[in-house]
Every structure is written in structure tokens, then in C-alpha cells.
Amino acid sequence: MDNSLYFIFEDEGTRDEVLGQLKNGLPLTGDRRAERKQLYLDTYDHRLYKKGLLLTNEDGRLILRDTGDGSSLSLDLPAYGGMPRFWRDLPEGPFRDNLRSVIDVRALLPVVGVESLVNHLYLENEDGKTVAHINFEDVEVDGDNADKAVIHLLEAVPVRGYAGEFENLTRYISALGPAPAGGNILSIALGASGKKAGDYTSKVSVVLTPDMPSGEAIKIILRSLLETMRKNEDGIVKDIDTEFLHDFRVAVRRTRSALTLIRGIFPENVKEEFKTEFAGIGKKSNELRDLDIYLLRREEYTEMLPPALRAGLDPLFDIIVREREEAHREFALELASDSYRRSIEAWEKFLYEPEAPGDALPGAAEPVIGLAKLRIRKRYKKALKLGKAIDGSSSDRDLHTLRIECKKLRYYLEFFESLFPADEIKEVIRHLKKRRQGEHRRRGRAHIGVIREAEGNKVRIPRQVRGVRR
Amino acid sequence: MITLALYSMKGGVGKTAAAVNLAHLASAGTCRTLICDLDPQGASSYYFRIKASRNFNSSKFIKGGRFIDENIKGTDYPNLDLLPSKLSYRNLDLALDEMKNSKFRLRKIFGEIEHEYDYLFLDCPPGISLVSENVFNAADYIFVPLIPTTLSVMTYEKLLDFFTNKEYDAGRLYAFFSMVESKKSLHREIMEKIESGGHNVLRTRIPYRSDIERMGVYREPVTAFLPQSDSARIYADLWEEIRGITGKGGSEG
Numbered sequence: 220m221d222n223s224l225y226f227i228f229e230d231e232g233t234r235d236e237v238l239g240q241l242k243n244g245l246p247l248t249g250d251r252r253a254e255r256k257q258l259y260l261d262t263y264d265h266r267l268y269k270k271g272l273l274l275t276n277e278d279g280r281l282i283l284r285d286t287g288d289g290s291s292l293s294l295d296l297p298a299y300g301g302m303p304r305f306w307r308d309l310p311e312g313p314f315r316d317n318l319r320s321v322i323d324v325r326a327l328l329p330v331v332g333v334e335s336l337v338n339h340l341y342l343e344n345e346d347g348k349t350v351a352h353i354n355f356e357d358v359e360v361d362g363d364n365a366d367k368a369v370i371h372l373l374e375a376v377p378v379r380g381y382a383g384e385f386e387n388l389t390r391y392i393s394a395l396g397p398a399p400a401g402g403n404i405l406s407i408a409l410g411a412s413g414k415k416a417g418d419y420t421s422k423v424s425v426v427l428t429p430d431m432p433s434g435e436a437i438k439i440i441l442r443s444l445l446e447t448m449r450k451n452e453d454g455i456v457k458d459i460d461t462e463f464l465h466d467f468r469v470a471v472r473r474t475r476s477a478l479t480l481i482r483g484i485f486p487e488n489v490k491e492e493f494k495t496e497f498a499g500i501g502k503k504s505n506e507l508r509d510l511d512i513y514l515l516r517r518e519e520y521t522e523m524l525p526p527a528l529r530a531g532l533d534p535l536f537d538i539i540v541r542e543r544e545e546a547h548r549e550f551a552l553e554l555a556s557d558s559y560r561r562s563i564e565a566w567e568k569f570l571y572e573p574e575a576p577g578d579a580l581p582g583a584a585e586p587v588i589g590l591a592k593l594r595i596r597k598r599y600k601k602a603l604k605l606g607k608a609i610d611g612s613s614s615d616r617d618l619h620t621l622r623i624e625c626k627k628l629r630y631y632l633e634f635f636e637s638l639f640p641a642d643e644i645k646e647v648i649r650h651l652k653k654r655r656q657g658e659h660r661r662r663g664r665a666h667i668g669v670i671r672e673a674e675g676n677k678v679r680i681p682r683q684v685r686g687v688r689r
Numbered sequence: 690m691i692t693l694a695l696y697s698m699k700g701g702v703g704k705t706a707a708a709v710n711l712a713h714l715a716s717a718g719t720c721r722t723l724i725c726d727l728d729p730q731g732a733s734s735y736y737f738r739i740k741a742s743r744n745f746n747s748s749k750f751i752k753g754g755r756f757i758d759e760n761i762k763g764t765d766y767p768n769l770d771l772l773p774s775k776l777s778y779r780n781l782d783l784a785l786d787e788m789k790n791s792k793f794r795l796r797k798i799f800g801e802i803e804h805e806y807d808y809l810f811l812d813c814p815p816g817i818s819l820v821s822e823n824v825f826n827a828a829d830y831i832f833v834p835l836i837p838t839t840l841s842v843m844t845y846e847k848l849l850d851f852f853t854n855k856e857y858d859a860g861r862l863y864a865f866f867s868m869v870e871s872k873k874s875l876h877r878e879i880m881e882k883i884e885s886g887g888h889n890v891l892r893t894r895i896p897y898r899s900d901i902e903r904m905g906v907y908r909e910p911v912t913a914f915l916p917q918s919d920s921a922r923i924y925a926d927l928w929e930e931i932r933g934i935t936g937k938g939g940s941e942g
Contacts, residue, residue, distance in 0.1 A: 290768065293719045313807070341765075347908065348738035349765040379770055380739075380762030 222286055224389050225407060226397035228371040231357075237373065237395050238338075238355055245391065247353065249341040258332045259405050260302075262325035263454060263463070265417040270321050273405055276302065281309075283317060286403050289379065292317060303327065305460070324515060326460035330416075331408045332361035342388055350384040352376035358404070360411045368411040373397065374404070421447060421466040423473065423633045433484050433590045434574075434583025437477065440634045442570050444474045445563075456551045461511040464550075468508060471501045476630040480594060483582035489569065496562045500553075507550045510543035591635035598628040625651055691935050692799060692809045694828035698844045700815035702834045703867035705732040706901050706911075708812040710924040711931065713910035716769035720807035723761065725799075726774040727781070727824070728814040734773035737764045738908050741773035747781045751788060753798030766913065770806075782819045795823035817851060825857050830935060834867035834895070837879040849888075863934065865891035865927065893927040896920075 228234040241247060257275040261267045267274050273284045279298065284291040294314040296303070303309050304326045306319035338355040354374040359367050375392065377385040389399065400407060406416035425443045427436045447470040454463030475497045478490050513520075517536055521529050553559055582590070605621045629651040636644050695708040708724060716722035726733045734741065739762050749756040750772075761770050785791045799809060813824050825831065833848065835841050845864060852859040864883070870876050871894075884890050895901075898920045900911055907914045912921045 289763075290721055291719065344738075346738040346740070378763035380760065 222377070223289075223403065224375045225400045225402070225404065226373040226375070226392055227400045227407065228373070228397060231371055233396065234355065234371045234373070237392070237397060240395050241340075241353070241392070245388070246343050247340045248343060249339055251339045253337050253339065255335045255337055256333075257335070259330040259408070260327045261330045261405075262322050263328060263459070264325070264419045264421065265330070266322050266325060268405060268417050272321060273403065274318070274327070281314070283314065289377070324460060325462050328459065330405065331412060331414075333404070333408050334359045342384070344381075344384065350378055350381040351388050352378070353388075358408060358411075360408045370407065370411050372400075372407065419450065421469060423630075423636070425634070426637045427587055427635065429588035429638055430586045432584050433587045434579050436587035436590075437480055437484060438570055440477050441474060444470045444477065445566060445570060448474075449563075452554055456554055458547055458551075461515060464504060464508055464511065468501060468504055471497050471504075473630050473633075475501070476627055477634060480590065480631075480634075483580055484590075485579060485583065493566060493569070496566070500559070500562070503553050504550050507543065507546040510539055510546055513539050514543060587635075588638055591631075591638050595628070595631050595635065598624070598631050602628050690799075690803045690806050690809055691830075692811065692828045693931070693935070694811040694813055694824045694831045695834065696811070696813040696821065696824055696828075696831050697833050697835075698815060698817050698821075698848055699836075699841060702836050702841065703895060703901075704815075704834055705736065705812050706904060707832070707834055707865075707867065707895065707924070707927070708810050709733050709736045709904070710910045710912045710921075711928050712769060712808070712810040713766060713912045714925060714928040715808045715810070716766055717912075719768060721768050721770075721805065722808040722810070723770045723772065723802070723806045724810045724812060725772045726812050727778065727820060728774055728812055729776050729778035729781075730814075731774045731776070733812045734771060736904055736908055736910065737771050739764065739771050739773045741775045745773075746775050746777040747779075747784050748777075750775075750778070751781070751784050751794055751798065753801055757798060757802060765909075778814070781814075785819045785823060791819060792822045793826050795820075796827040799827050817848070822855075825852075829861065830931075831862050832891075832931070833862065833864045835864045835883070836868045837866055837876040837883070839875075839879070842879060842883060860889070863889045863891055863931075866894040868897045869894045870897050891927065891930050893923060893930050895923055895927065 226237075228237065255277065257277050260274045260276060267283075271285060271287045273286060275282050275284075276296070279296045281294045281296060281303075282291055283293070292314050294309065294312075305324075306315055306322060309315040309318065336357040340353040340355070341349045342351040342353060344350050352375075354376065356370075356372050356374060358370045358372060360370065361367060373392065375385065375389050393399065402410075402416065409416045423440065423443060425439050427439065448467050451463040451467040451470070454460070455467060475494055478494050478497070481490050514536070521532055524532065602621070602624045605617075605624050609617060609621060629648055632644060632648050632651070636648070693711070695704045695711075697704055705728070712722050712724045724733055724737075731741075742760055745756070745760045749760075757772065761772050763769075764771050785794055788794050790797070802809075811824055811828060814820060833845060835845055849859060849862070851857075852862060866880055869880070880894070896919075900915055900918055900920045904911055904914075911918065912924055915921055
């Protein structure tokens, strides 16, 4: 689709040279100069960027640009009240709806600030119609430290319906020397400050090769999971949004699942020791996550009641908010505790330090492809067996067991994804995910209401609420 | 998407001038706006210096879908696009007549781009034809520029009769006075008569002004090339009034 194309110049000299050549060679008009100050905002996992959207705060005006079709939405922020963090902090309207559909429960964080001097030119056709825009920009990027990077670039902006003219223009520019840079202004600015746009993912993204020794492959998987945990700690402690804890917990759960792979590869006591450690960490975060979910679903729960009764839920949610504050404080302390630090250090030692002789068992040297096939097949058979046993009389517990088994199967598939044809394995993973969500919905129908659902999930119910029930 | 038609049975009443300036004003509030030029004369396309692609024509237009998508062009103004017309649009009636649900064809093809735009302006050809009926079925609101002359008023009354006979909702029909020369007593008298006649008539009156005529020279909306002028201000008043009617008044922009 219509997309700006960027060309980066090594220095001002080359920039001026190209500018001069363009002015001589093309029917350009305009030459308007403007200063622009932009603070780019996105979620921690760059959800907007990944959807081709750029959100900036420019002088108290929020602008959401779609780099796909060049369209934009804007919203003036009130002079007071500061930056919105969540979609619900914005006034109702299309801006909020658009943002919400992409960022969902995540908070907006500043990504990078840029100050630009822009020289705006138009390319016109024989009718005097603008068929492309050219912006020469000096972009100063706020780094983490005091030194600021300045990038000299040219942005060629297409106009809808004039693709041919745009192609000719960019070819013309390329012929003058500069090569088009991939990405957009955000990724370019981030690159200049040594970062990469959209590089965080909560998914297991490891690249294994079939003949890689199993011991090495497993450590690669586990290291990636540990990295995900560590990246999310700060956001949990600062309480930026609920996804940090969620991603952290998923990484912990996946770690425990990956640990079940190490039989015959590393000594059994490694598995036992760390499974207990990670189970403990997971358990300590259960309450905070449960309370997060109640608050995230507040609207949904409230709407289950007739309007006249809805206000009656407020005292309950007040209690949940207070309990959640307490649970957050406790878990943040846990992350800062010596025992947590020691667990992580021991785990890092196992993952990163060279093995002493005898630490690895014979299986560690076997190619990982054999291990992957064997273990996935076992999980698959078990899930199939459990699934076949489900009928109309099955209990919630049976369904829950099946659900957990399917999740374990999915985790295995995700660990070894890179060993199999991408389209086939992605399809299987997608199906397993869908199955799980369908299950969730059924469970939701069976347990209507906060308290009953909590019971079904074996969740600790706030003391005060247990009182209310009777 | 809100669809607004600028329509009149009579030609030369200021339809295109209104469509072009109103669409420009609508898009300035960061609302994604499209003008669809339905008139084979292509005046609104001309005002925006836009020519349709060589291989675009009326039968492709009424096929909709990718033919629309590929032929929409960006104007020189942010958030404002235009679907240019072709001379072959003179055959639009015939082409529509061959379609199933021939009176609802435009509604269907505009429905496909509903989520791309906040406003769609239809710059309609004069006359009353199958194209007009498509417009009446596709538009949420129909705005009729009215020169305050006896003949114009008579034509407007015919349109109202047509709406009644064909059971179209005349509540969506709004007239506004256009090319008004307030020095002429006849203009004044007719305007007073119509305004007191119980019709939907907008308060804003578009005067006869040379700077509006000059749009053909500058090939830009008057709200763009003379934003501080009286003409631009009057179109802005008209747009505010229309926004109030379409329920988008005040909060946006």
C-alpha cells in the first residue's frame, strides 16, 4: 500500500547536493520550512508499530498515523491532566476506539522523542496537481544518555492514486545516490539510539536446527524464556500494566513445561530443583493475576446485572482494588527479595556457564529433532486419549485436565516451531489456541458471576467477599 | 460514514462549489472524507486538478470493489480523497439499468468503503434519473442548492412531489439558497416565502460572489485559497449548520 519511503544521508553535504539536484531536475514547489517536535508513544511490545500505526504527541495533540494508507486521526489533549496511559483515559470517539482495538489492556509509554527541521516540497504534474510530497528532515533523536543523534533524511510521501509518479520519483532519488532505508521514522529514530522497534515478543522465538545437540537446544529455549521473565520484571514492579505480569507468568509456566523435556539430557535433580523454584514463583503471583483479571473484566461482570443493581458491585470492586494493591506490593517485594535473586542466579549459572563433566547425560548430544518428534508425539497421544474420554457426563475437572494437556502440547510445538515447516506448524498452534479459547467461553457460561467463577477456578476469594456470600 | 449528496434537478446552481468547499471543510477537522464526482462534466475533479485513469469508466465504477479502490485519488489536502468521474458517466443510467437492484447499486458500492471514510460527498449530475434515485437511496442527507428564482422554486417543488410519490423520506431533504443576490428584491421575496413555507431550509445563504466563480481559475476550494474571505466564512457557516443536522456538530475536530 501507499507508504512513505525514507532515504538517509550520511551528512548535510550529501543532503544538500541531492536537494539541489532534485530542485533542478523535477517540477518541485513549496519549500516550506517547519519545526516539529514529536514524542512517539507505544505499548511495551510496540503493538501500534507492529500494526503499521504511529502515535505521537505533538504539542499537546495526539496524532495516530496509519503508515499503510497514510490516513491519520488526531485528538487535542486537555491542557491539564497529563498524558493518557490507557485507552480509557481518552474521551469517547473514533480516536479512542481505534487505539483501543490495538493496544487493548496495555499502557502507552514514551518510545522516543524527536525534534525535526522539515523542508517540505511538492512534486506536481502538468495540471499543477501534487502527486507526491518530499520532506527533507534533520531529525534529532533523544537518546537514553546526554548525547543526541542527528539524522539527515528524505521522506518521499506518496499520494493515493499516483503510484506510478511515486515510483518514478523514488527511482529518480535512488539514481542520485541514496538508497531507501527500510521501516519508518520510528524504527529509524530508534535505530539511531541503538534500539530496535518491535523487538519484544512474549512468544518463544528461538531458531533451532534439526541436528543441534538436544542439550544446547533446550538451553536456548530456556534462556529465551528467562529473558522474557527478566524483561517484564521492571514493568511488574512499576505496575505499568497487567500484561507484564501476564507475560512473566506465561514465561514461568513455559519454563516449567520445558523443564519436563530434560529427562535423559540433564540430571533429574536439576529438573526437580528448578521445577519447584518456578512453581513457587508462579504460585506467588497467582493472587495478583486473579485480582487483575477481576478488574479487567469489571465492565463485563457489571453488565451481567440489570442496570438498577449495577452500583451494588462497586463496594465489591473497591475491596478488590485494595486487595490488588496489597497483592502487588507483596509480589513486587518478592521480585526484590534475596530468595528470588538467588533462584535466578542459580538458574543463570545452569543456563549460561559451561557444564562441568558429568553435568550432561548422554541424551544431551543427540540431535534435537529426534527429541522434538518423540516428545510432541507423546503429548499428542496423551491429549488424544483424554479428549476421547470426554462426553456429556464429563466433569469440569476432566475438561480442565484436557485443556492443560492441550496447552502443554502447544508449548512443545512452540518450543520446536523452527524445526518444522512454518505454515504447517503455525496452523496446528493456531487451532490449539482456538480450542482453548472456545473452552474458556464454555466455562464462562457455566459459571456466571464473579464468586461462582472464582470457586470454579479454585481462586482465593477476598475474605470480605466470602462474608458477603452468606 | 455519513453520506451527503449535493443534488439539484437544475444545473448551474452551485452544487459542485458547495460539494468541493464542504468536503474540504469536513476533512480539515481530521475526518477522512471522500468526494465522489458523479457528473460526467467532471467539475469537482477539475477543481482538484484530478483526472481519472484512462481505463476507468462508468461500467467499472458501478462494479465497485477494487475498481473504486484503485481509482480513488488523494487531493492536495490531507484526509480528502476524490473519485473522479469520466465522460462515460453520461451512460451511467443505462449501465445501472442493466444491473439487478438497479436503484440501490450506488448504496451497495458505497457500503463497501463505509469504514474507510467518515464523510462521503456526492456531487450529482443535474436531472432526475436512475442515477438520482440511486443517490436518494444511498445518501443519508440530500442538500439542494436553490437559486431564489421562480423557476428554481418550481423545480424544487417538483422534487418534493417526486419524493412524495415515490415514498422517499423528504425529511432527509434540505434546501439552501445559493448564488443569492440580495440586492434583487425578487430574490429576497422568494427566500422569505420559502423560509416561511414549512420546508427544511438551511439558514446560511451562499451569495453570488466572484471569488467563488474564481475557483475555476485557481482550481482549489475557496476555503483553501482564500480561507479568510467572506465566501470561505459563509461555507464554514453552512458546514457548521450541516454538522448540526448530521449529529456530528461541535465535538469533532
